[in-house]
Amino acid sequence: MSTETHHKIQVGDISVTMVSDGYFPASADIFPDVDGDRLSSALDAAGITSTAEDIPPGGYASSVNTFIIEIGGKVYLIDAGGAGMAPSLGKLTENMAAAGYRPEQVESLIATHLHPDHIGGAAVDGKPVFPNAEFVVAAADHGFWTNQDIINGAPEDAKPFFMMANAAVDAYADRLRLIGDNEDVCPGVTSVALPGHTPGHTGFMISSGNETLLIWADIVHQEDLQFDDPSVTLIFDVDPEQAVKTREKVFDQVAADRQLIAGSHLRIPAVGQVEKSGSGYRFIPDA
Numbered sequence: 001m002s003t004e005t006h007h008k009i010q011v012g013d014i015s016v017t018m019v020s021d022g023y024f025p026a027s028a029d030i031f032p033d034v035d036g037d038r039l040s041s042a043l044d045a046a047g048i049t050s051t052a053e054d055i056p057p058g059g060y061a062s063s064v065n066t067f068i069i070e071i072g073g074k075v076y077l078i079d080a081g082g083a084g085m086a087p088s089l090g091k092l093t094e095n096m097a098a099a100g101y102r103p104e105q106v107e108s109l110i111a112t113h114l115h116p117d118h119i120g121g122a123a124v125d126g127k128p129v130f131p132n133a134e135f136v137v138a139a140a141d142h143g144f145w146t147n148q149d150i151i152n153g154a155p156e157d158a159k160p161f162f163m164m165a166n167a168a169v170d171a172y173a174d175r176l177r178l179i180g181d182n183e184d185v186c187p188g189v190t191s192v193a194l195p196g197h198t199p200g201h202t203g204f205m206i207s208s209g210n211e212t213l214l215i216w217a218d219i220v221h222q223e224d225l226q227f228d229d230p231s232v233t234l235i236f237d238v239d240p241e242q243a244v245k246t247r248e249k250v251f252d253q254v255a256a257d258r259q260l261i262a263g264s265h266l267r268i269p270a271v272g273q274v275e276k277s278g279s280g281y282r283f284i285p286d287a
């Protein structure tokens with residue numbers, strides 16, 4: 001795994017910096033339809049089989065990436081990482097500092113969705129980590145995670161997810177902005193609804209001049225499995241069937257358009273392009 005903690009690219013006049021929050025120790029059983037041997041051989045083929053003691057046997061270190069958008073001297077942050085989920089996470093502010101950014105500069109904290117690995121670092125003890133930022137999230141995601149009937153009906157093991165989502169949005173309750181699809185979120189950044197993984201799971205298209213970058217969030221969780229076979233789902237997909245449909249549609253589009261993409265769980269630097277390959281696709285990381 002790359003030891004880079006941040007990686008800056010230029011999209012026209014906009015600079016986009018991938019900032020790592022660390023990694024999540026992922027176990028093999030998060031992919032319900034993939035047996036351990038299949039994941040092991042995929043990890044072996046990619047040369048990322050891990051013997052680190054915090055990685056479950058047969059599992060892997062899943063990158064957790066955030067993205068800083070800087071335009072015209074203003075700073076926006078897409079996702080806040082997963083502080084609190086594992087000791088190997090929560091490196092965002094430290095890695096932001098290494099990239100030359102401070103939490104006070106962030107004007108908007110823009111969540112791709114309200115899963116704990118994306119908003120865990122938004123607040124500490126109910127206080128915003130980004131004191132001057134509004135909190136931007138899709139209305140569809142906010143509506144799902146804060147709906148008391150859905151929370152009451154959720155299985156016990158899913159309840160912590162709801163609690164963490166609510167803790168994050170509550171910390172920013174007085175400056176919450178709910179968005180829809182295809183909305184201008186900040187200068188040069190437009191929302192792209194990518195439902196399935198969560199109801200309001202959202203990507204962001206960064207555009208400046210004739211250059212674009214699609215930050216597609218969690219379209220891919222495990223690149224060694226899901227490019228080749230987009231039908232691989234995750235136990236955390238709220239609507240797995242829709243997640244697969246969305247993944248296939250996005251792969252198809254970005255391959256046809258030779259669209260540069262960046263992802264929350266792709267290996268660092270987590271930027272590249274997608275090509276059709278056999279019955280599936282393959283990822284060409286940005287050199």
Ligand SMILES: [Zn+2]
Binds near residue numbers: 117
């Ligand atoms: Zn995620």
